[in-house]
Amino acid sequence: MTELRPRRSVLYMPGANERALEKAKTLPADALVLDLEDAVAPDAKEAARERVCAAVGTYGSREVTIRVNGLDTEWHDADLRAAAAAGPAAVVVPKVNSAAEVHNIERALELSGAPEHTKIWAMVETPVAMLHAEEIATASDRLTVLVMGTNDLAKELHAEFVPGRAPLLGGLSLCLLAARAAGKVILDGVYNDVKDDAGFAAECLQGRQFGFDGKTLIHPSQVEPSNRIFAPSAAEITHARRVIAAFTEAEAEGRGVAIVDGRMIENLHVDNARRVLALAAAVGTA
Missing domain, CATH: 3.20.20.60 (Phosphoenolpyruvate-binding domains)
Structure with missing residues (x-):
């Protein structure tokens, strides 16, 4: 991104x-x-x-x-x-x-x-x-x-x-x-x-x-x-990192979805997570 x-x-x-x-x-x-x-x-x-x-x-x-x-x-x-x-x-x-x-x-x-x-x-x-x-x-x-x-x-x-x-x-x-x-x-x-x-x-x-x-x-x-x-909270940043990590692991194992906190994670959730981290980096809170 x-x-x-x-x-x-x-x-x-x-x-x-x-x-x-x-x-x-x-x-x-x-x-x-x-x-x-x-x-x-x-x-x-x-x-x-x-x-x-x-x-x-x-x-x-x-x-x-x-x-x-x-x-x-x-x-x-x-x-x-x-x-x-x-x-x-x-x-x-x-x-x-x-x-x-x-x-x-x-x-x-x-x-x-x-x-x-x-x-x-x-x-x-x-x-x-x-x-x-x-x-x-x-x-x-x-x-x-x-x-x-x-x-x-x-x-x-x-x-x-x-x-x-x-x-x-x-x-x-x-x-x-x-x-x-x-x-x-x-x-x-x-x-x-x-x-x-x-x-x-x-x-x-x-x-x-x-x-x-x-x-x-x-x-x-x-x-x-x-x-x-309008900035990501600390909790949102932590969650975004977990989403990306879980999905990356799932892909490495040949799975197209992951589970985080009981919820299914797909590409769209990963895109949102990346945007959260990009905004956090831009405002200096990442």
Whole structure:
């Protein structure tokens, strides 16, 4: 299995706040989204763009992305040109609703001279995007990550924010199916109450159980629990090693299955075990 890049915690940082951008250098988030959209007032957009693009290369080996303003805004084109020149790990684009929009983003990056390593992260946050998730996910090899925009989705659905997110589960499932069918990474949406530690942990656990690769975050206090919950536990790592060892022994004896803790182990369980160990190695807990 190829080495996994962990994205357990993906933290939005306001592009207009120089202190926040500096503080991000000390935070253990797997990835950063330097934000030019929601976190920046209209009269601060240009200054924030310059500040964010200058900051991209100052975070060492951290995965750093830039969230540009939406395709229908007056700042989008300039944001893409500046981001292409800065060369972040990815450009995060809000409210992507179709394959055609992905193609337009890709073309704009290419025309602006974006390096090959600058990928597209598409935010899916509308009913239209839920219904077109597969075509969005498969539109381009340059698109590597889907990002759930659950706040905007709830708004457009006229849905309430409730524990367990029942009103959003249909959309979450459609996007997860699309991401896995296309072989792309998918990130869960944000949790709004930064003082509700128990609620945040419960939603992280739900996201992990669903199959998300990690969670987008709005506050530094959310980084540690997100990292912990989306990482394999010590028990899971031990079990994964036992599964691989038992199956390897069974194969050596000419058997196609093995038994671990009374349960039958097949190739699919071995694949899962290898993924657990790959993620553990990537986050330094193997």
